[in-house]
Amino acid sequence: MVSKRWVGRILGLTVLTIGGLAAFNWTILRAHYAASRLRSATTDEARSQQAQALLDLGDDGFAQLVESLKGGDGPTCQTIGGVLRKNFAAQSADTTAFVQRASALLDTVPALGESGQEAVLQLLPELLKSSDAGVTGKCRAAVERGLQSSSRAKVFAARLCGMPQINLVSAVPPLLTDAEAEVRAAALTALSTTGDASIISDEELFHWMNDPDANVRHICAAVLQTRGRSADEIDFGRRLTHPQARVRLQLLVELASESGRDIGPWLERLSRDAEPAVRAGAVRVASERKLLYTDWADNLAVSDPNPLVRQVATFHRRKAAGLLSPAGYSP
Numbered sequence: 587m588v589s590k591r592w593v594g595r596i597l598g599l600t601v602l603t604i605g606g607l608a609a610f611n612w613t614i615l616r617a618h619y620a621a622s623r624l625r626s627a628t629t630d631e632a633r634s635q636q637a638q639a640l641l642d643l644g645d646d647g648f649a650q651l652v653e654s655l656k657g658g659d660g661p662t663c664q665t666i667g668g669v670l671r672k673n674f675a676a677q678s679a680d681t682t683a684f685v686q687r688a689s690a691l692l693d694t695v696p697a698l699g700e701s702g703q704e705a706v707l708q709l710l711p712e713l714l715k716s717s718d719a720g721v722t723g724k725c726r727a728a729v730e731r732g733l734q735s736s737s738r739a740k741v742f743a744a745r746l747c748g749m750p751q752i753n754l755v756s757a758v759p760p761l762l763t764d765a766e767a768e769v770r771a772a773a774l775t776a777l778s779t780t781g782d783a784s785i786i787s788d789e790e791l792f793h794w795m796n797d798p799d800a801n802v803r804h805i806c807a808a809v810l811q812t813r814g815r816s817a818d819e820i821d822f823g824r825r826l827t828h829p830q831a832r833v834r835l836q837l838l839v840e841l842a843s844e845s846g847r848d849i850g851p852w853l854e855r856l857s858r859d860a861e862p863a864v865r866a867g868a869v870r871v872a873s874e875r876k877l878l879y880t881d882w883a884d885n886l887a888v889s890d891p892n893p894l895v896r897q898v899a900t901f902h903r904r905k906a907a908g909l910l911s912p913a914g915y916s917p
Contacts (some may be wrong), residue, residue, distance in 0.1 A: 603729070613644070616647075617640060618634050622668050624654055625662060630661065633661065633662060636916075641689075648687060651669070652694055656665060656694065656697055660701045661704040663704065664701075666674070671708070671709050680716060685721055687872050688721045689720060692725065693856040694726045700736040700739055707732050707742035711746075713836040714727055714752075726751070726754070731752070731856075733757055737765075740766075740769045741769055742772075744761055744772035744776050746882070748776040757776065758776045759773070762786075763823075767797070767798075767801065770794070774794065774803050775805060778808065778809045781813050791806060791809060792823030792826055793827045796828055826893045838871055849877075850872075850877055853872050857869065857882045857883070858866040863892060869903075883902070883903060887899035887903050
């Protein structure tokens with residue numbers, strides 16, 4: 587027969603177990619309820635209150651907050667991102683809790699929609715304060731995914747590419763042809779972190795001095811300045827790559843009268859212009875300025891696809907070599 591003492595112990599343990607389960611389930615229920623209210627909130631204030639309420643519920647609330655990113659609309663995801671950013675900023679980046687939560691958040695990125703991705707990408711500067719290699723790798727993967735996502739996500743992803751931990755600047759140049767000016771501007775901002783011409787040369791950058799967006803042009807000029815280009819050189823580069831041939835021809839006229847500057851590299855670039863008149867003009871200016879010829883002039887005389895350019899180049903090559911009489915043809 588079971589003694590009264592054992593019956594009491596069993597009943598006590600049962601009560602404690604039931605109480606613990608009830609408390610555990612109550613926290614989960616509160617988290618689900620707060621998440622529901624977050625998704626249905628119609629004002630920024632209400633969304634912030636519910637997002638913070640979820641964080642206050644510990645791991646269960648955090649899990650629901652991250653889950654809400656998956657199907658959340660733009661305002662909801664931005665609110666969640668803002669609350670999480672403050673929360674991560676207030677923590678030591680190398681604690682176990684920080685690393686675990688950062689990893690859990692980053693693991694959801696493949697399942698996120700555009701708004702969710704944007705929110706997480708804006709969080710990455712805080713997450714990258716962690717020295718954990720796993721967190722860094724997941725942050726980099728999130729940026730790579732963002733570069734392939736919507737225009738808005740590409741903006742945030744491109745801005746992060748120049749961070750040393752991300753180191754994805756080499757993936758940025760294709761974004762310079764994006765239809766959205768904000769994406770092009772973000773790509774140029776990332777490129778300002780490198781002077782590596784193998785990623786993008788100054789000559790290639792000059793093209794974006796003719797971008798239709800003023801901010802893109804402004805950032806491009808700033809990038810070129812960080813590479814040591816003067817204001818005059820940047821203006822030359824703008825006209826060198828201008829889509830209208832008449833502007834490039836006008837540059838030739840100015841180069842012909844330029845003094846105190848090595849115009850050879852500019853003429854060499856103009857000798858590769860798509861417009862035959864510009865290529866022919868480059869040879870003529872070089873001849874008039876008595877510049878030492880290099881291979882580019884010989885190549886025009888021999889292999890330019892336009893017969894008139896070949897003729898002009900041949901004439902000026904012979905003239906430079908003293909093979910023409912004063913009455914010779916002068917194109």
